[in-house]
Amino acid sequence: xxxxxxAGTPEFAVPAxxxxxxxxxxxxxxxxxxxxxxxxGRKIQASPVKTCALAHNIPVYQPDSFKNSAACERLxxxxxxxxxxxxxxxxxxxxxxxxxxxxxxxxxxxxxxRWRGAAPIQRAIQAGDEKTGITIMQMDEGLDTGDMLISASxxxxxxxxxxxxxxxxxxxxxxxxxxxxDKLESGVLEATRQDHERSSYAARLSKxxxxxxxxxxxxxxxxxxxxxxxxxxxFTHLENKNVRIWQARIESGHTVNLPGQIIDHNRDGIFVSCxxxxxxxxxxxxxGKIQFSAAQLLHSTNLTGMxxx
Numbered sequence: 001x002x003x004x005x006x007a008g009t010p011e012f013a014v015p016a017x018x019x020x021x022x023x024x025x026x027x028x029x030x031x032x033x034x035x036x037x038x039x040x041g042r043k044i045q046a047s048p049v050k051t052c053a054l055a056h057n058i059p060v061y062q063p064d065s066f067k068n069s070a071a072c073e074r075l076x077x078x079x080x081x082x083x084x085x086x087x088x089x090x091x092x093x094x095x096x097x098x099x100x101x102x103x104x105x106x107x108x109x110x111x112x113x114r115w116r117g118a119a120p121i122q123r124a125i126q127a128g129d130e131k132t133g134i135t136i137m138q139m140d141e142g143l144d145t146g147d148m149l150i151s152a153s154x155x156x157x158x159x160x161x162x163x164x165x166x167x168x169x170x171x172x173x174x175x176x177x178x179x180x181x182d183k184l185e186s187g188v189l190e191a192t193r194q195d196h197e198r199s200s201y202a203a204r205l206s207k208x209x210x211x212x213x214x215x216x217x218x219x220x221x222x223x224x225x226x227x228x229x230x231x232x233x234x235f236t237h238l239e240n241k242n243v244r245i246w247q248a249r250i251e252s253g254h255t256v257n258l259p260g261q262i263i264d265h266n267r268d269g270i271f272v273s274c275x276x277x278x279x280x281x282x283x284x285x286x287x288g289k290i291q292f293s294a295a296q297l298l299h300s301t302n303l304t305g306m307x308x309x
Contacts, residue, residue, distance in 0.1 A: 002081040002185050005100065007031040008049045012166060013086035015174035016107055017049060020084065021056050023178060028078045033089050034062045066096050075099055082184065084177065085139060094141050102184055104139040107173040109166075111135060111151055113199035116144035121169060122162045123202040126227035128219075131155050132165070134173045136180040138191055145199075147191035150180045159249070161229035205232055212236040214259035214308060218250045218277035233285075236260070236308040243308070246291050247283035254278045260308040267295040272308060 002025045006017050009032050020027050030053035038045040046054075053060050063071040072095055080100045085092070086107040097104050110120035112135040117123075124132040133153035140146040152172055156165060183189040210232040212221060225234045225248050234245045249269075257263050257273040264271040269280040285291035297303075 001025055002102075002181060003028055003079070004181075005029055005031065005075065005078055005080045005083040006049075006053075006086075007083060007088040007090075007092075008086040009033040009047045009089050010087050011048045012109070012170045012173070013049050013088075013107070014052050015170050016084065016086050016177045017052055019174040019178050020181070021058070023181075025181060027058055028080055029059045029061060031061050031063070031075075031088065031090075034064060063090075065090060066093055072096060072099075082181070084181070086173065086177075092139065097139055097141070105149065105180065105184075106137050106139050106144070106146070107177055108135045108137055108144055109169045109173065110144075110202070111153055112137060112144060112148055113194040113196060115202040116199050117202035118204040120202040121166050122205055122227045123200070125156065125160070125162055125165060126223050127200075128223055129156060132169070134169060134176045136176055145194060145196065147193055149189050149191055150176060150183070152176050159226070161226040161247075163230045207232045210234050212245065212308070214272070215275050218274045218279040221274060221279055222248050222250055238306060238308055242287045244285040244291070245281055245283075246285060248279050248281045251278045251280035258307065262303045262306050262308065265294065265298055265303045267298070269294045270297075270303060 004020060004025050004027050006020060006027055008017060030049060032047045032049045035044050035046050037043065050060050061074065066072055075096060076099050082102040083100045083104040085104055092104060108120065110124065111133040115123050131153050133151055135151040136149045137146045138149055154168060154172060180189060210228045212234050225245050228234050229246060236243050236245065251271055254263055254271050256276060256278060259274060261273045262270060263273050263278065269282045272279045272281060282294055283291055284294065284297065
């Protein structure tokens with residue numbers, strides 16, 4: 001039985017925590033980001049990991065950083081064998097990484113070294129990767145540069161968005177973590193160095209990059225639309241009003257026109273000309289409205305001759 005500290009914040013990190021809590025190992029404490037405003041009302045909310053920990057009566061700690069000695073001393077007082085990290089969101093200095101007997105391991109949502117950084121799930125879809133996966137890695141001072149302990153791959157569905165891929169990877173992460181922890185305890189897990197020359201940086205998403213450029217081809221735009229669900233969601237403009245695009249597919253049965261031009265619309269979708277191909281929008285959202293299908297929009301709106309910009 002290992003004594004474990006768990007550090008994570010979003011929903012992605014919950015299944016792995018639950019798996020540890022159901023195992024023979026002992027979770028001594030949970031570290032998570034401080035409570036922050038969230039949702040439309042901007043009310044202060046606890047992180048999903050904190051909610052899970054409290055439901056299991058696990059002590060929760062929420063330091064702003066580990067730059068002060070008090071936070072490090074408290075962590076050291078647990079005398080943990082291992083610290084498990086999953087999308088925690090705080091930088092762990094070398095002093096923290098060296099505290100547990102077996103160090104700190106991270107559940108990373110990519111087949112390292114393919115995507116390092118904050119948004120590996122979204123960048124994999126955006127780049128058109130056919131597969132991704134989970135890597136359990138030994139943490140060092142770099143950004144996802146530590147040695148790889150174990151990994152598992154997952155094929156990316158042609159129509160999956162980031163939310164759908166996220167939900168599959170979080171379960172795979174929990175499963176792989178338990179295998180890694182058991183092998184670490186037994187001393188049979190061997191580390192493999194990453195090939196740093198093959199790494200890519202998965203930069204944090206921004207609202208600005210979600211604005212649709214209709215001069216791109218339909219394949220590129222369709223990947224971006226999938227990648228940016230559930231945030232920041234791809235958007236464009238129609239008659240100077242924002243329109244968010246939630247779902248689209250590539251369409252080959254229409255002739256290309258001016259970029260952004262709506263060249264056809266029917267109950268199956270809104271057909272928009274791109275650089276050298278056509279995108280079929282199937283779900284969208286007008287400003288101040290809920291998202292709905294293209295067929296629902298066409299009940300009340302005539303899009304003939306209109307153009308997205």
